[in-house]
Structure formats: C-alpha cells, structure tokens
Amino acid sequence: MLIALNKPYGVLCQFISDDGRPTLADYVRQKGVYAAGRLDHDSEGLLLLTDDGRLQHRLADPRHKQPKTYLVQVDGAIDDAALAALRRGVVLNDGPTLAAPAEHATEPDWLWPRDPPVRFRKSIPTSWLTLTLREGRNRQVRRMTAAVGFPTLRLIRVRIGDYALDGLAPGATRVLAR
Template structure:
C-alpha cells in the first residue's frame, strides 16, 4: 500500500505522540503504514507512507536518487546569482551539496493559507523558488537558501519521484498505485 498525505505545518512525522504536538495519527487512518522519508515539523506538503519496506527503501535511499521538489518562500527578493549558486551546489557545515534544480517561481494560485501565517514585514519582500534535490540531508533546503542569503520562510514539498500533491488538500490522504 502507498499513501500520499499532504502533511500540514507543525505536525510531527511520526505516529507516537510527543507532548502536545500533532502527529500523523491525526490524519492517517490506515494501520501498519510508515513514512517513506521525513518532512520536518515546520515543513508542509507531500509525505509518502507505505507498508512495503522495499518500496520505502527505493523512495528514500540516496543511491536511487529520487528527485524531491519543493516550493520555497524565502525572505527577500531572491537574485539570479543565488539561484545559480543553488544550481551549482553550496557548501554547508557538513560539506558541499550536490547541484540542485533551482529556479524562480511564483506563488501558486492553488496554495492554501498557512496557520499560523508566515510573518509579514512591509519593508522586506518575499519571493518563491522551486528547488529539486536528489539527496536528503537534515533541513537541507533551509540551510541551502540561508547559505545563499535568502532564509526560508515556508517550505512545501510538492513531489517525490513520480508522485505529486496533485491538488490534495492539507491533512488529507490519497491511496496511490505503487
């Protein structure tokens, strides 16, 4: 079984409760499925869950290089130079990243409001990027955008490999064909 979840903001990527934080148990009714990969507590978007260990391995093991695409709202008007740096790969404290697919994007018209909303500062604009990775380090997109001078404000994973959100509302699930 393979399930797509549009993970809401501020939800732990686990089923076991930890304090008063929301978990996947609130949204996923199917039993014996587990996340194929992770999505940070403060990130949103596509999370795949499965009961098939082999499939989970193919989706998450870096050797299979499944592309993961994110829409990223950053603080400031992202420059062409910053996008080029992301494309080349940037040096983080744990070493250089692989080159990323990166391009300027526009805020999509299908985007849901975030609760709580991203902070608004009248004097500082925000902009959107589309970033595709084939590796998956801890908080990698956030660290990469910060390294090029544009900290992440909102991070939404829109696809993993051949699977995409495709209009799935936040907190909802859809059974997929593996």
C-alpha cells in the same frame, strides 16, 4: 499500499508524540504504514507512506536519488546569482551539496493559507522558487537558501519522484497506484 499525505505545518512526522503535538496518527487512518522519508514539523506538503519495506527504502534512501521538489518562500527578492549558486551546489557545514535545479516561481493560486501565517514585514519582500534535491540531509533546503543569503520562510514539498501533491488538501490522504 502507498498513501500520499499533504502534511500540514506543525505536524510531527511520526505516529506518537510524548508532548501532545499533532502527529501522522491524526491524519492517517490506515494501520501498518510507515513514512518513506520525513518532513520537519515546520515543513508542509507531500509525504508518502507505505506498508512495503522495499518501496519505503527505494523512496527514502538517498542512495536511490529520488528527486524531491520543493516550493520555497524566501525572505527577500531572490536573484539570479543566488539561483545559480543553488544550481551549482553550495557548501554547508557538513560538506558541499549536489547541484540542485532551482528556478524562480510565483506563489501558486492553489496554495492554502498557513496556520500560523508566515511573518509579514512590510519593508522586506518575499519571493518564491522551486528547488529539486537528490540527497536528503537534515533541513537541507533551509540551510541551502540561507547559505545564498535568502532564509526560508515556508517550505512545501510538491513532488517525490513520479508522485505529486496534485491538489491534495492539507491533512488529506490519497491511496496511490505504485
């Protein structure tokens, strides 16, 4: 079984919480499935869950280099130089990243409002980009955009390999064909 979940903002990427925060158990009713990878509690979007250990390993293990594409809202008007730096790879405190396709994007019309909303500052614009990674370091997208001078405000994973979010509402699940 393979399930797509549009993980909402603030949901822990686990099934149990010691402090009462929302978890995957609040959204996924199928038993015996496990997340194939993770999303931080302050990230949103596509999360795959499966009951097949080999499939979970293939989807989540960075050695298999499954491309993961993110829609990213950043603080400021991101420029071509910053995108070029992301495309080449940037140096983080745990070493250089792989090159990552990065492009300007516009806020999509299908995007749901976030609760709580992203902070609003009238004098500082925000902008959107898409970024595709083939490695899976902790908070990598956020660290990469900060390294080029544009901190991440909102992070939504829209694709993992061949699987896409494709109109799935926040908190909703869909059973996928493998």
